Amino acid sequence: MTASTKNTTTVEADRNLPTIKIVREFDAPRERVHRAWTDPELVPQWLGPHGTTIELLTWDIRTGGSYRYSATDCDGNKVYFFGSFHEIRADRLVQTFTFEGYPDGVSLDTLTLEELDGGRTRATILSLVENLQTRDMILASGMAKGVTEGYEKLDQLL
Amino acid sequence: MTDQLSRVFAALADPTRRDIVARLSAGDATVNELAAPYDVSVQAVSKHLKVLSDAGLVSRSKDAQRRPCHLEAEVFDLMTKWIERYRRQAEERFSRLDAVLAAMDDKPNRAQGAAS
Numbered sequence: 489m490t491a492s493t494k495n496t497t498t499v500e501a502d503r504n505l506p507t508i509k510i511v512r513e514f515d516a517p518r519e520r521v522h523r524a525w526t527d528p529e530l531v532p533q534w535l536g537p538h539g540t541t542i543e544l545l546t547w548d549i550r551t552g553g554s555y556r557y558s559a560t561d562c563d564g565n566k567v568y569f570f571g572s573f574h575e576i577r578a579d580r581l582v583q584t585f586t587f588e589g590y591p592d593g594v595s596l597d598t599l600t601l602e603e604l605d606g607g608r609t610r611a612t613i614l615s616l617v618e619n620l621q622t623r624d625m626i627l628a629s630g631m632a633k634g635v636t637e638g639y640e641k642l643d644q645l646l
Numbered sequence: 647m648t649d650q651l652s653r654v655f656a657a658l659a660d661p662t663r664r665d666i667v668a669r670l671s672a673g674d675a676t677v678n679e680l681a682a683p684y685d686v687s688v689q690a691v692s693k694h695l696k697v698l699s700d701a702g703l704v705s706r707s708k709d710a711q712r713r714p715c716h717l718e719a720e721v722f723d724l725m726t727k728w729i730e731r732y733r734r735q736a737e738e739r740f741s742r743l744d745a746v747l748a749a750m751d752d753k754p755n756r757a758q759g760a761a762s
Binding site for chain 2: 495496497498499501503504508510512514515516520521523524530533534535536537538619620621624625627628
């Protein structure tokens with residue numbers, strides 16, 4: 489493991505498929521990345537947009553389980569997310585993801601954890617939604633601080 | 647959501663229109679040129695162009711059959727900006743995950759089978 493390695497995140501939005509693919513490598517073995525992704529004490533420490541506080545309300549992480557959490561921003565605005573854990577494996581986590589403010593925009597998220605040389609891990613998250621319009625809305629919102637606030641900022645851009 | 651934003655999303659939701667936008671990003675083209683690779687009529691492509699132009703993505707002259715269509719790059723750049731912002735937010739999240747990973751010891755995974 490080289491300490492100087494800079495792991496960068498890539499995001500790919502397919503032109504013809506309603507998907508978002510995120511790829512990122514980590515300087516940690518797969519078991520550890522898996523634990524950070526699933527342990528209810530660790531997840532709130534990194535999940536969610538910058539400046540938000542994540543509270544896990546339900547976290548039944550097993551194949552067939554479910555989750556729900558809230559995200560509170562620095563102004564006290566609270567939004568909720570929920571979904572099902574479809575399958576939890578050492579190398580693959582499949583779950584649904586819904587923002588409660590946009591209930592029709594359910595996403596099927598597949599996280600693949602790939603072991604790399606030097607005790608490193610490559611994480612690939614493939615999110616699939618119903619259509620391109622929904623995918624673009626998710627990209628546009630950045631899924632940050634709730635979709636509504638994202639639109640307000642977009643309004644200013646336009 | 648503003649009407650204009652709705653129109654941009656709706657306009658880009660169609661694969662043919664996305665393809666037209668992609669081709670116009672390489673340079674202006676006439677309706678006939680745009681219709682050539684598709685198994686559809688010039689009229690059908692004109693309808694797609696009208697949707698794109700109503701959304702502010704493409705500009706056309708009045709004499710739309712002959713004059714080239716032009717991509718309004720400023721609006722099209724929005725998609726690139728959205729993706730970049732989305733990427734930056736993911737990067738922030740994963741930088742925090744880096745810190746969590748660095749601070750972890752090798753205790754067993756307590757999350758297995760745990761319910762809240």
